[in-house]
Amino acid sequence: MFQRSLKLFNNNSNRLLLRSNNFKSINGQNSGVLVQKGLNQKRLFSTQQQANQVEAEDEIAPDEVIKAEEKIQENERVIGLSEKLNFQTETQKILHIVAESLYTEKEVFIRELISNSSDAMEKVRHAQLTKPELIEEGSIPFEIKISTDDDKKTLIIQDSGIGMTKEEMIKNLGNIGYSGSSEFLKKLGESQDKSSIIGQFGVGFYSCFMFTPNLLPLVQRVIFGESDGSGSYTISEADNVSRGTKIIIHLKPNSYEYSKKSTVENIIKKYSSFVGFPILLNGTAVNTIRPLWTLNKNAITEEDHKQFFQYLSKSYDTPSYHIHFSTDTPLSIRSIFYVPSQHMEKYGMGKMEPGVSLFSRKVLIQQKAKGILPDWLRFIRGVVDSEDIPLNVSREHLQDNGLIQRISSVLVKRILKNLSEEAKKDPAKYNNFIKEFGGFFKEGIITDFKWKDDISKLLRFETSDKADEICSLEEYVSRMKPNQDHIFFVSVPNRTVGQLSPYYEPFKLKGIEVLFLYNQVDEFVLSQLGYFGDKKIVSVESKEAEEFLLSNQEKKDQTLSQADIDKFLSWVQEVAGEKVSTAKATTREISSPAIVIDHESATFRRMYKMLEPGKAMETTKQQVEFNMNNPIILKLHQQKDSNPLVAKLVIDQIVDNAFASAGLIEDNREMIPRINQLLETVLNK
Numbered sequence: 315m316f317q318r319s320l321k322l323f324n325n326n327s328n329r330l331l332l333r334s335n336n337f338k339s340i341n342g343q344n345s346g347v348l349v350q351k352g353l354n355q356k357r358l359f360s361t362q363q364q365a366n367q368v369e370a371e372d373e374i375a376p377d378e379v380i381k382a383e384e385k386i387q388e389n390e391r392v393i394g395l396s397e398k399l400n401f402q403t404e405t406q407k408i409l410h411i412v413a414e415s416l417y418t419e420k421e422v423f424i425r426e427l428i429s430n431s432s433d434a435m436e437k438v439r440h441a442q443l444t445k446p447e448l449i450e451e452g453s454i455p456f457e458i459k460i461s462t463d464d465d466k467k468t469l470i471i472q473d474s475g476i477g478m479t480k481e482e483m484i485k486n487l488g489n490i491g492y493s494g495s496s497e498f499l500k501k502l503g504e505s506q507d508k509s510s511i512i513g514q515f516g517v518g519f520y521s522c523f524m525f526t527p528n529l530l531p532l533v534q535r536v537i538f539g540e541s542d543g544s545g546s547y548t549i550s551e552a553d554n555v556s557r558g559t560k561i562i563i564h565l566k567p568n569s570y571e572y573s574k575k576s577t578v579e580n581i582i583k584k585y586s587s588f589v590g591f592p593i594l595l596n597g598t599a600v601n602t603i604r605p606l607w608t609l610n611k612n613a614i615t616e617e618d619h620k621q622f623f624q625y626l627s628k629s630y631d632t633p634s635y636h637i638h639f640s641t642d643t644p645l646s647i648r649s650i651f652y653v654p655s656q657h658m659e660k661y662g663m664g665k666m667e668p669g670v671s672l673f674s675r676k677v678l679i680q681q682k683a684k685g686i687l688p689d690w691l692r693f694i695r696g697v698v699d700s701e702d703i704p705l706n707v708s709r710e711h712l713q714d715n716g717l718i719q720r721i722s723s724v725l726v727k728r729i730l731k732n733l734s735e736e737a738k739k740d741p742a743k744y745n746n747f748i749k750e751f752g753g754f755f756k757e758g759i760i761t762d763f764k765w766k767d768d769i770s771k772l773l774r775f776e777t778s779d780k781a782d783e784i785c786s787l788e789e790y791v792s793r794m795k796p797n798q799d800h801i802f803f804v805s806v807p808n809r810t811v812g813q814l815s816p817y818y819e820p821f822k823l824k825g826i827e828v829l830f831l832y833n834q835v836d837e838f839v840l841s842q843l844g845y846f847g848d849k850k851i852v853s854v855e856s857k858e859a860e861e862f863l864l865s866n867q868e869k870k871d872q873t874l875s876q877a878d879i880d881k882f883l884s885w886v887q888e889v890a891g892e893k894v895s896t897a898k899a900t901t902r903e904i905s906s907p908a909i910v911i912d913h914e915s916a917t918f919r920r921m922y923k924m925l926e927p928g929k930a931m932e933t934t935k936q937q938v939e940f941n942m943n944n945p946i947i948l949k950l951h952q953q954k955d956s957n958p959l960v961a962k963l964v965i966d967q968i969v970d971n972a973f974a975s976a977g978l979i980e981d982n983r984e985m986i987p988r989i990n991q992l993l994e995t996v997l998n999k
Contacts, residue, residue: 384596384597385461385463385596385597386459386460386461386470386472386560388470388562389554390552390553390554390555390560391552391553391554392550392551392552393550393551393552393553394550394551395550396548396549396550397548397549397550398548399484399548399549421572421581422585424460424471424572424578424581424582424585424586425581425585425586425677425678427471427561428458428460428471428582428585428586428589428593429586429589429677430559431458431471431472431473431475431558431559431591432458432473432589432590432591433475434473434475434476434477434558434559435456435458435473435474435475435476435558435591436475436590437475437476438456438474438475438476439456441476454474454556454557454558455474456474456591456592457473457474457591457592457593457594458471458472458473458589458591458592458593458594459471459472459473459594460472460578460582460593460594460595460596461595461596462572462573462574462575462578462595462596463573464570464573464574464575466564466573467564467565467570467573468562468563468564468565468573469562469563469565469572469573469578470560470561470562470563471560471561471563472556472558472559472560472561473558473559473560473591474556474557474558475557475558475559476558477557477558477559478559480549483549484549575595575596578595579595579600582595582600582601583600583601584678584681585677585678586601586677586678587600587601587603587678588601588603588604588605588608588673588676588677589601589676589677590676603622603625604618604622605676605697605699606618606619606622606638606650607638607640607648607649607650607697607699608648608676608699611638614638619633619636619652620632620633622650622652623636623652623654623695626652626669626671626695626696626697627652627654627669627695629654631654631655631656632655633652633653633654633655633695634653634654634655634743634747635652635653635732635733635736635747636650636651636652636653637649637650637651637652637653637696637728637729637732638650638651639651639725639728639732641724644720644724645700645702645717645720645721645724646700646701646702647698647699647700647702647721647724647725648698648699648700649696649697649698649699649725650696650697651670651694651695651696651725651729652694652695652696653693653694653733653747653751654693654695655750656750657693657750657751659693659753660750660753665692666692666693667682667692668682668683668684668686668687668689668692669682669692669693669694669695669696670682670683670686670687670694670695670696670697670698671683671696671697671698672686672698672699672703673697673698673699674699674700674701674703675699675701676699679703683698685718685719685722686698686718686721686722686725687722687725687726687729688722688726688758688762688765689757689761690754690755690757690758690761690762691726691729691754691758692754693751693754694729698721698725700721702717702721703717703718703721726765727768730765730768730769730771730772733772734771734772737772737786745774745784748772748773748774748784749774749784752773752774753833753835755769755772755773756773756833756835756836756839759773759839759842759843760835760838760839760842766842766843767843770787770843770846771786771787771788772786773786773787773839774786775787775790775803775829775830775831775836776809776829776830776832777790777827777828777829777830778812778813778818778821778822778827778828778829778830779793779827781809787801787846788846790827790829791846791847791849793827794827794849795824795825795826797866798826798862799849799850799862800849800850800851800852800858800859800862801829801846801849801850801851801852802821802826802827802828802829802852802853802854802859803828803829803830803831803836803837803840803851803852803853803854804817804818804828804829804830804831804853804854804855805831805834805836805837805853805977806830806831806832807832808832809830809832812828812830815854815975816902816904816905816906816909816972816975817853817854817855817859817909817975818854819902819903819904819905819906820863820867820902820903820904821854821863823903824863824866824867828854837853855911855913855976856912857911857912860901860902860911863901863902863903864901867901867903870903870943872899872942872943873942873943873948874942874948874951878951879899879942882940882942882947882950882951882954883897883898883899883940884897885954886938886940886965889961889962889965889966890965890966890969891935892935893933893935893936893938893969893970893973894935894936894937894938894969895934895935895936895937896937896938897938897939897940898937898938898939898940899939899940899941899942900939900940900941900942901939902939902941904941905941905944906941906944906971906972906975907940907941907944907946907947907968907971907972908938908939908940908941908947908968908969908971908972909938909939909941909972909975909976910936910937910938910939910972910973910975910976910978911936911937911938911939912937913936913937913976913978914978933973933978933979933980936973936976936978938969938972946964946968947968950964950965950968960992960995963988963991963992963995964992966988967985967988967989967992970985970988
């Protein structure tokens with residue numbers, strides 16, 4: 315499709331046998347397998363004990379210099395007669411699907427070929443560990459070499475893996491959908507570590523057909539073949555081939571970009587940075603970052619975490635927290651997460667994309683993967699690697715949403731647990747974190763019913779007790795009065811307004827702690843939460859708060875008689891009826907002349923206004939309670955008949971003041987003319 319031709323030079327172990335009589339047999343076949351420690355050392359082993367020192371999880375030391383030729387040499391030479399073979403039934407159609415439709419991102423063909431090379435070398439290493447008597451000196455280093463040539467418009471990928479015999483070549487490449495790696499995993503059995511084998515579906519190699527209609531392989535010494543994708547291919551022998559596989563891709567004009575080093579380097583770093591063998595691009599090691607999530611957490615330093623976080627986040631910040639989590643039950647998961655020190659949404663930079671990348675066996679499946687963590691945890695950066703993640707054939711998309719949700723649940727539970735532990739370990743540090751990222755958790759309570767109770771344990775609020783200190787809901791509950799069965803809050807713009815609120819005043823007199831909510835969304839969050847444990851969360855402005863106060867206070871004598879009180883309240887409804895639906899004498903212990911009760915929350919009014927900007931909110935009639943012991947009310951009662959004009963001005967101002975305290979005044983400027991009249995009246999006396 316995009317590629318003029320592709321050559322595959324493949325050498326398996328039984329051709330090495332022709333060159334050395336010292337090699338022994340594996341499973342009845344001649345073998346040229348040699349033992350080499352790990353993937354980043356050139357030193358070879360000559361004893362079984364040394365071979366057993368090979369670590370189960372290898373890593374590439376970032377400071378290691380790997381020497382290699384700048385360009386891969388093409389020394390192979392085709393010999394002998396060609397043999398024409400046919401693909402299996404329907405292969406032509408399948409080849410067309412693979413080449414044209416299977417992969418969303420065409421660049422993943424490089425990922426697929428690298429994964430094949432990695433699997434081939436894993437098979438060699440497995441043979442080394444399981445057949446130590448085959449150890450010999452002089453092994454070829456385990457590495458994947460990639461060479462680009464912008465002049466020739468070629469891309470070459472070569473590995474030192476297990477290679478294939480002629481029969482294996484026909485079986486693996488002649489049958490689309492047959493996976494040698496999948497077959498190898500079955501042979502490994504349940505007791506062996508399979509996490510390093512990447513291949514599953516047997517179609518990755520055919521991603522090359524996105525770039526070529528011609529396939530050229532070789533068997534025995536080397537397999538060489540050619541196919542135009544129409545259903546047949548030819549094979550021949552070749553000479554001068556090292557152990558492993560070499561693929562030479564001659565690119566078509568519309569794919570010349572893949573002959574550029576920078577393009578290929580970016581693709582390798584995007585998809586294959588953590589493949590377990592060195593990848594040399596034109597002689598330079600590309601994958602120098604260690605996959606920390608595969609390592610023992612005790613072997614990772616803080617500096618390692620810092621560097622890995624900076625690699626993932628493409629920043630120079632230091633993470634606030636890191637969470638390293640691995641489990642094999644009920645699902646196989648290897649993960650590492652980082653909490654940044656700050657986020658950009660607060661600066662109006664727009665909503666962040668998910669920050670977690672999905673890997674399978676250290677190969678990238680999805681960057682910014684959705685569904686692995688809920689949206690309210692999008693600020694977290696990290697990696698999730700799981701062998702159990704169900705993928706489609708192209709390994710680009712997730713399948714089985716039920717399993718994905720199970721994986722997500724395991725991860726979210728672990729993240730929330732770790733953050734709770736960090737809060738106890740260093741409260742001051744955690745408080746700084748929650749001030750920065752608390753909005754995301756509040757979003758989680760509103761949008762994710764499943765986790766709202768767990769998230770609530772992470773929230774922190776300032777209270778009426780101490781300024782500039784925040785506490786958890788758990789701490790608040792631990793300090794509640796013996797007769798208190800509610801968590802009380804007041805939504806105010808700042809602490810000063812909260813302390814002056816007539817709704818908070820009776821709680822202050824009783825020494826009852828109240829949460830001070832300064833963020834407009836906080837009231838909506840706590841209303842959505844509803845309960846913390848068995849404690850209901852209510853506003854101090856609510857009817858439930860009034861009932862609580864009434865049940866916990868002694869009845870006080872009124873200065874006025876009941877008849878005078880009734881007369882005054884009737885007068886209020888007569889002169890202020892456009893705003894007051896019901897006028898009553900309050901039972902609350904307040905110093906203010908009046909207070910609005912059972913009203914619509916100011917926070918909800920602001921939210922409605924945000925949904926319909928530019929539309930004025932109508933203020934409906936409200937229930938107003940009057941403090942009949944307040945000096946202003948007593949004086950007003952005396953003068954309402956003798957000076958009705960001034961009394962009208964005063965009662966209107968008292969009602970508006972109560973509306974303002976309840977957050978029901980949209981524009982305070984409408985009160986200015988009346989205030990000026992009152993000032994003039996006072997000065998004229």
